Amino acid sequence: MSANLSDRDNNDSRVDRQMQAMGKRARKASRTMAAAEPGAKNAALFAIAEALIANRSAILSANARDMREGRDELDTALLERLELNEKRIEQMAEGLRQVAALADPVGGITDLNYRPSGIQVGRMRVPLGVIGIIYESRPNVTADAAALCLKSGNAAILRGGSEAAHSNQAIASCISRGLTDAGLPADAVQVVETTDRAAVGALLRMPDYVDVIVPRGGKGLIEFVSRNAQMPVIKHLDGVCHVFIDEAADIEKAIAIAVNAKTQRYGTCNTMETLLVAEPVAGKVLEALSQDLRQAGVELRGCERTRKLLGPSIKPANDSDWAEEYLAPILAVKIVDDMDEAIDHIETWGSHHTDAIVTENVTRARAFIRAVDSSSVMVNASTRFADGFEYGLGAEIGISTDKLHARGPVGLEGLTTLKYVVFGDGHVR
């Protein structure tokens, strides 16, 4: 027993040392990346895209090995996400080229103004430094995340799932090659080689080398990372999104938005999970809407008033329904007296992700936009629009449900920060 423990300790401290060395290299590379010219970063993105295409057979055979080894352990959905093919490799390459085409987020100076003292003060957008990304199964994240970190002038340490280890390493070697070809340090993007779980813990314990952690994956992973990280975390927790249909709603728009917000995709974080309907229009809205939704195969769970309206075949919704992110063809429905009750419900049960009002009344639209404390608040639009591409960020590293630093879809800007720059001519206080 004590021998085992000490074996484990030895192993952990070996992994710790490996990760620390990786962190030190990343920190060094981050300084070069922060000062790299846009042209060099874009050249690296194109070179990585080229290397992915040139080495597609090596990537596909590494992926085949992951698929073979995972066949008995992983379910169909996970295997589907793990699998690469020629088309997916081409998509990865295209993603890199698209990131190259985005505006460079680094170095811009804003609000540079003279102060009464005579100094000139402004703010420069700069990279965060070293970004750690911990993710699961999809190997394309390796290329996508590398591209965003690189373009934003950061160094990255990527830790993918062990089930995709061979695929990730094959992609990693294309990334190194592309960086080197463009004259940038290969250490700017490092993919953790060991599949030892201790590597995750070690990564979370090196705040001197890692400035921020982005966990991408299931809730278990995100909670583990949030609890243990000694540096800030940009994370996405729940998406309990609401659509509120106001008494002044255009009924056709309301039905179209509700159907789209629920049924366009069930498994996404910006899918509506609870529908709130103002009492005066509840009859008109819910009779039509419930038919559309049931035709689409959506199970409804309703409050008392909803069940009175639609009949007892509707399952009753209780508090756990208001709090749940179904990620499934299930919708909780509540009839409310008015907008104030809707906002109360959203603030009590929601997850501050994305919430929408459907109304033609401009006063209530303005009040809803102001009062709802969510990362995206919408008027007369489907919650499904809440993502980086739809918002014009070009690409996203994820959607943040945190309030500080980055809120909502996080693109290149979320991987940067602002420092103050001051210019004088020998000024003293």
Place this chain on the structure above:
Amino acid sequence: MSANLSDRDNNDSRVDRQMQAMGKRARKASRTMAAAEPGAKNAALFAIAEALIANRSAILSANARDMREGRDELDTALLERLELNEKRIEQMAEGLRQVAALADPVGGITDLNYRPSGIQVGRMRVPLGVIGIIYESRPNVTADAAALCLKSGNAAILRGGSEAAHSNQAIASCISRGLTDAGLPADAVQVVETTDRAAVGALLRMPDYVDVIVPRGGKGLIEFVSRNAQMPVIKHLDGVCHVFIDEAADIEKAIAIAVNAKTQRYGTCNTMETLLVAEPVAGKVLEALSQDLRQAGVELRGCERTRKLLGPSIKPANDSDWAEEYLAPILAVKIVDDMDEAIDHIETWGSHHTDAIVTENVTRARAFIRAVDSSSVMVNASTRFADGFEYGLGAEIGISTDKLHARGPVGLEGLTTLKYVVFGDGHVR
């Protein structure tokens, strides 16, 4: 022993319940504050200022009690900071009026643009929600912090030092009165009454009610808060600030800036702690500068080359000097070959607070600004300029040495965040 432990447990859970109740009230008040009109918030600020003046004798007698009770335990510097008088109360009131005069940071929408899908996407500046502030000795922080939280549309829970408990409560009752007079909820600013230290721990353990914690005080407090807070922390750690005198420096400017950065005030975080001088100008600079600094009573500690130049009466500086924030009339001095070595030194030993280059060479000025990863990077100006008032923020809650969310002096904007707002006409995906 076990009876004592259980007494303490009972007490802790009583304090926990009190703090939770306070948090719940703050969360509720934060919703009113987020939607409050600028006029109401400004009216409250003026009403609080008025209440402070009207109740100055009550505040002074509460303060006299704190001074009396602290006489035997606190040193002179702490007593000096604790003491209030008519002038300091007038300054507090004036601070409130100045915050009222600042532009309202809440509700502004930026970058509202149409997207190809037809939706309109923008970002609205909104309050963070509930801000917890933990601070020591100076009772004026109670009024200052309340003003900034109120103006930025947040609710606040303030926990001052037990040594200032009576003063803080007297100020707190003026704040409640001002809020109520302006028709805003008194719970928008709550000052923790109990001096039980368990209240701090309880405050740090309620992420559902407190969105961000700002610790203001000594390093011990800040480290304790960072380690134990379950919500984000906006904090200030070390200020190991550098001035680098480049070979192309104007020698007169260099000497004026170095003297000012070191001697204008010793105890502030933006005071220079290490001077770096390029070898080609070291002789000219250091001979004159060392005289000025020694005349001002500053002790120099030098690298080998510095001691060769200025003589062995200069104490040798070692690695612990490069890392130290003296906050005292002591200066570490290092002669470096060139700017690259200076930047290496700053990145290795600095605290990413404020660092300056003195040079007439525009290429190196540009490179230094870009390469130094500090919250403020300066060209030809004294590091002492790094503060909210000098930068035009109007007021500051502190200076952040973090990279995420708020970096450098934190004013009203740092107490807000951006949410996405989306407008459509029934748009679906």
